[in-house]
Amino acid sequence: MSTLSLIYVVLFYAATLLLIFGLAMKIAQYARTPAPLKIPTTPAPMTQSGVALRMAREVVLFESLFKSSKWTWIFGWMFHFGLFLVLVRHLRYFVADIPGWLAAIQPFGKYAAFMMVAGLGGLLARRFLVDRVRYISTPSDYLHLLLLIGIGMSGAMMTFVAHTDIVALKMFILGLMRFAPQPVPADPILLAHLAMVAMLMIVFPISKLLHAPGVFFSPTRNQADNPRERRHLAEWAAQLEK
Amino acid sequence: MAAAPDFEVAKLTGEINVPKLREGAMAGVKAYVANEKIQTPLGYPGELVEDWHDRAIGKMGELLKKYRSLQVFMDACVHCGACTDKCHYYLGTSDPKNMPVARQELMRQVYRRHFTFAGKYFPKLVGARDLTRETLDEWYSYYYQCSECRRCSVYCPYGIDTAEITMAGREILDSVGIGQKYSNEILGKLHRIGNNLGLPGPAIEDTLQGLEEDVLEDTGIPVKFPLDVEGAEVLLVTPSADFFSEPHVESLIGYAKVFHAAGISWTLSTKASEAGNFGLFIGSYENMRKGALRIRDAALDLGVKRIVVGECGHAWRVAYSFWNTLIGVGSGADDEFAKKLQAQLDHNYPQPSHICEVTHDLLTRGVIKADKSKNDHRVITFHDSCNVSRASRMGNTPGGQFTIPREVIKMVANNYQDMAPGTTHEATFCCGGGGGLLTDDLMQVRVKGAQPRMEAFKDVVDNKKVNFLALICAICKAQFTKVLPYYGYNMSMVGGVHQLVSTAIELPGLGAGPVEAEAEEAEMAGGE
Structure with a gap:
């Protein structure tokens, strides 16, 4: 196997391990840390099923962001929903036989790349153009956006401009999954695309991308409004009563 | 307070605009440090x-x-x-x-x-x-x-x-x-004496006696302000500002009239003479718990069946959201610490209850009645207090914290106007003095922070003829009383929801006759 292939094989195994273990550690940390007081932002649902619905609206529709800023909401939602479709479409490279539904969403997944990149462009523009957002932006905020734009653009180029050898790509990915590595196709656009994806996987658990698991653990959103009906007591707080 | 402030006060336009940022505009502003x-x-x-x-x-x-x-x-x-x-x-x-x-x-x-x-x-x-x-x-x-x-x-x-x-x-x-000197000094008084103002028991007793005399003189009705009465049904825990400050005390009179008219036995407590709990503001679980334990002790000592909280925003947050956790006032406990108190409480009522929930229930069921026309000289708007709106609830449904106080106002008064959407309910703007900032050394922060609320207020004053800002928070009351004049309004426009109840409530025993006419005159004169 060529040095190039070896580098990509190692890179993807390392990135996958860092992503999985990094996220698992952060999720375990959030789950372990107690929430000693009832602090849902009210009005809040009074039942657990109500909480699930609130969380679903938050995660799928970005309800709070919609209340807050229509521009950020539309760009943010375009990016995230576009990315979601793109990711689902990419499943075709991870399964030997493509099921019917996956084949059916292929055109949506392809064009979603434009929605994703357009949303990212809008978010980037806000960072430059709105004085308040510019003030709070760090270099890593710009780099995150540029990285995602790079991933989206390089991906779209391979779909719409210069086709890459997707059969060879699929063999490479299935090879990784079966622990029988195959050569990586030496297409520069593909190599750039893959390198940026690996980069994103690596920074995920050590960056603001933690907002993805974090939102599910946010006490202001995931607590039911029932403090008068149920006594809520954290372990360390119970010790004070001893 | 200095006659002219040493900072610029914005001229109100009735609209809320997002300013361009000015770096360091408030960098030097600091509260006095605690010794x-x-x-x-x-x-x-x-x-x-x-x-x-x-x-x-x-x-x-x-x-x-x-x-x-x-x-x-x-x-x-x-x-x-x-x-x-x-x-x-x-x-x-x-x-x-x-x-x-x-x-x-x-x-x-x-x-x-x-x-x-x-x-x-x-x-x-x-x-x-x-x-x-x-x-x-x-x-x-x-x-x-x-x-x-x-x-x-x-x-x-x-x-x-x-x-x-x-x-x-x-x-x-x-x-x-x-x-911070302000918050921590007050918290010390709560621990040491039992309330934020540092009023010892005899001072509270004196005040309450005075209030009984005042109400008797005004209405001809012997409305009581009981203190430390064992076996009373209701323990009322209210911010200590209600005992001394204007317009807070008008609401205290309102609570007393509600209990009197409904025939509910109730008591205040010298030990639990403060609903406020600045332990919340400084983020200290231990201090907040210590402050709240006084209420638990008083409830157990007096053997009350219900605990009701007066008009105070952050106090209601602590009471509604945290008391069950901190001291077991609530329901659904299965641990030794909380079981004794919860067995004593009457769970036909929410524990604790907000005074607005109590009054709302009594008015709705017709147990107490109000003559709305007595508030006809007022055009009222309601300011949603932040801690009530976004950190608690009233009633049985989400958002009850918005509807219940408004319905109480509408059941005791004819003229009500909401402020603009986006400035009320969950989107309400803080009065500018909450969270431990209600101190003169932060006057600039308070006045400037009140601006968004004042813009919305100006809008309803100009366009809806509003002349009364109804509140359910001791801090809001103190803050607006002080800040309204900076924006050119008279501080007498500020008052409590139970001040409105007090004006309109019909007291049993107040037969048709000269007494009622006198009472009405007194209310009209005293109301403005």
Whole structure:
């Protein structure tokens, strides 16, 4: 196997391990840390099923962001929903036989790349153009956006401009999954695309991308409004009563 | 108070506009720092400790382990900017560090540096900073320019609540010896004497006797203000400002008339003579719990069946959301600590209940009646207090905290007007004086922070002829009484919801005759 292939094989195994273990550690940390007081932002649902619905609206529709800023909401939602479709479409490279539904969403997944990149462009523009957002932006905020734009653009180029050898790509990915590595196709656009994806996987658990698991653990959103009906007591707080 | 302020007060337009940012606009503004005598009884060092750096980082690590909110909020922010135009202090001061995200970043920068991989190895890239002496000063300045109102938490896509971070910031500052004089002095009085004003039992007794005489003179009815009565059904816990301050005391009279008219036996308590609990403001679970324990003790001593809380915003948050956790006032406990008290309480009523819930229920069922026309000289608007709106509830359905006080007002008065959407309900603007900022040394912060609310108020004064700002919070009452004149309004426009109830309630025994006519005159004269 060529040095190039070896580098990509190692890179993807390392990135996958860092992503999985990094996220698992952060999720375990959030789950372990107690929430000693009832602090849902009210009005809040009074039942657990109500909480699930609130969380679903938050995660799928970005309800709070919609209340807050229509521009950020539309760009943010375009990016995230576009990315979601793109990711689902990419499943075709991870399964030997493509099921019917996956084949059916292929055109949506392809064009979603434009929605994703357009949303990212809008978010980037806000960072430059709105004085308040510019003030709070760090270099890593710009780099995150540029990285995602790079991933989206390089991906779209391979779909719409210069086709890459997707059969060879699929063999490479299935090879990784079966622990029988195959050569990586030496297409520069593909190599750039893959390198940026690996980069994103690596920074995920050590960056603001933690907002993805974090939102599910946010006490202001995931607590039911029932403090008068149920006594809520954290372990360390119970010790004070001893 | 100086006649002319030493800062600029905006001219109201009736509209809320987002200002361009002016860096450092409020950088020098700081509350007075607490001395050793104030700090020590709360369990904090009296002055800045030698090893402040390590202790502050240690405290931050401890809080990150104790509070999931803090841990998640430190990680989850993506700097999307959704909150940047939501804080009344940013809108009023244009200082970018008063944008919620920037206020959070003051702590997040240090968090990244000391607790994250990226911040340890790539500080510039991710915006991480060492904890320095200057950082502490900046924290002290800006964590006391936040009223912990939670408006930003409504708009954050991850529900990040700056109040949680402000509280953690204050707790860390306290733990290295930098406390705020105003909040901590008051908290000391609560622990030592039993209420924020530091009123000893005899003073409260005197005041209540005086009130009985006043009400008898005004109405001809012997409305009682019972104190420390064992076996009473209801223990009323109210902010101590209700005993002495105007217009607060008018609401206390209102509560008394409600209980009198409904025939409910009730009592105040010298031990639990404060509903407020500044332990919340400084983010100290232990101090908040200690403050709340007085209420538990009083309830057990007096053997009451119900606990009712008077008009106070943050007190209602602590009571509604935290009392069951802190001291077992509530339902559904299966532990020894809370079971005894919960067995004593009557669970046909919510425990604790807000006075507005009690009055609303009595009016709705027709147990008490009101003559709305007695409030006809008033055109009323209602200010949703932040802690009631975004951190608690009333009644059986989400949002009851908005409908119940409004319905109470509409059941005792004919003229009601809401302020503009986007400034009420969950989007309400803080009065500007909450969260421990209600002190003269922060007058600039208070006046400027009140601007968004004042703009919405001006709108209804100009266009809807509003002349009464109805409140259910002792801090709101004190804040608006002081701040309204800066914006050209008379402080007599401010009052409590139960002041309106007091004006209109029909008292049994008040037969048709000269007494009623006199009472009406007295009300009309006294009302304005």
